[in-house]
Amino acid sequence: MKKRTVLLMALASMCFTSKHILADSLINIQFGYGDFLYKGGGAANNDTGRWWNLIDEYDYTGVTLQYSDGNDSPVTFDFHLTGEQVGISRSYSAFEPDDPDQQSLMLGYATNAPSDPSEPSNATMTLYGLSPGFYEIYIYSQAEMNTDSELYATATTSGQVYSIEMGTDGTAEQLGVNNNWMKATVAITDGTLTMSVVPGTVGIWNGFQIQPVPEPNSVILLGIGGLVLFGRLKQKTKGDCTSNT
Numbered sequence: 001m002k003k004r005t006v007l008l009m010a011l012a013s014m015c016f017t018s019k020h021i022l023a024d025s026l027i028n029i030q031f032g033y034g035d036f037l038y039k040g041g042g043a044a045n046n047d048t049g050r051w052w053n054l055i056d057e058y059d060y061t062g063v064t065l066q067y068s069d070g071n072d073s074p075v076t077f078d079f080h081l082t083g084e085q086v087g088i089s090r091s092y093s094a095f096e097p098d099d100p101d102q103q104s105l106m107l108g109y110a111t112n113a114p115s116d117p118s119e120p121s122n123a124t125m126t127l128y129g130l131s132p133g134f135y136e137i138y139i140y141s142q143a144e145m146n147t148d149s150e151l152y153a154t155a156t157t158s159g160q161v162y163s164i165e166m167g168t169d170g171t172a173e174q175l176g177v178n179n180n181w182m183k184a185t186v187a188i189t190d191g192t193l194t195m196s197v198v199p200g201t202v203g204i205w206n207g208f209q210i211q212p213v214p215e216p217n218s219v220i221l222l223g224i225g226g227l228v229l230f231g232r233l234k235q236k237t238k239g240d241c242t243s244n245t
Contacts, residue, residue, distance in 0.1 A: 025073075025211055025212050026041075028042065028051065028052040028207070028208075029065070029125075030052040030054055030105065030108060030207040031055045031109050031110040031207060032056060032088060032090055032108010032110075032206075033056040033108060038105040039052070041068075042175075042181075042207065043181050043183065043209070044138055044211060050068040050069075052068075053065050053066055058081040058082070058087075058088065059079065059081070060078060060080075061078050062076050063076060063079075064076055064077075065127070073129075075128065075129045075130055076128045077126070077127055078125065078126045078128075079124070079125045080123075080124050083123075085112070086110075086111060086112050086122075087110070089143075105175075105206060106140065106142050106180065109142075110123060111205075112197045112201075122197075124195070125194070125196075125208075126193065126195075127192065127193045128191060129191055130188050130191050130192065130210075131191070132188060132189050132191065133187075134185055134187050134188075134212070135186055135187075135193070135210055135211065135213060136183060136184075136210070136211055137155065137184050137186060137209065138182075138208065139151070139153075139182055139205070139207075140175075140181045140208070141168070141180060141181070141203075141206060142172065143170065143204045147169075148168070149168055149202070150165075150167040150168075150202055150204065151164060151166045151205065152164070152202075152203060155184065155186060155195045156193075156196070157186055157188045157190070157193045158188055158189040158192075162184055164182065164195070166178070166179075166180070166182055168180050180206075193210070
């Protein structure tokens with residue numbers, strides 16, 4: 001019975017550590033302004049009371065981002081929104097989900113909407129200081145209720161370019177994958193990730209999340225560590241029993 005208890009404690013410790021690492025490494029970004037800052041976990045998880053970095057101006061350089069637990073991360077952020085038809089906006093008629101808190105994520109957005117495709121405009125954000133590895137990114141895009149909106153963008157990192165295409169008619173009443181949000185996995189080796197709206201196209205950004213994908217090797221090492229700990233405790237227990245006979 002004692003051996004089983006020790007093993008279960010080791011496994012529980014492994015699971016807790018893995019979950020803790022993921023929770024503390026999630027970075028949330030929300031565009032908009034006002035008192036509607038989202039506090040949930042978005043599509044990444046079901047957490048509540050999470051911190052989101054609010055972007056409410058057109059130009060940021062070298063801003064330190066906070067993790068979802070509110071602590072400073074080593075990641076810095078640039079954001080540039082320039083052109084004739086760009087802005088940080090607030091919607092008063094976003095979708096009406098069962099979870100009112102979820103709605104607040106979609107109330108604010110950054111927009112790049114040139115009426116003339118030849119007009120110069122730019123909507124670009126860059127994250128610096130990311131540790132090498134695979135990352136999951138979540139992108140949110142929906143503007144006014146019952147209004148068509150779209151996002152044509154690219155995510156560029158380590159020489160690789162990922163295409164981001166989304167479109168919605170604004171009738172969704174909740175978060176819907178590939179409707180008003182999408183997920184992609186990217187490989188980062190140089191510590192930098194840049195996302196840009198394709199020039200000459202309309203782009204709506206409500207928010208963005210990024211978190212590292214757990215490395216299988218780390219999970220394996222945690223498992224080996226737990227088994228070694230169990231093995232040592234097993235040997236010690238056996239020795240104690242022998243000395244008492």
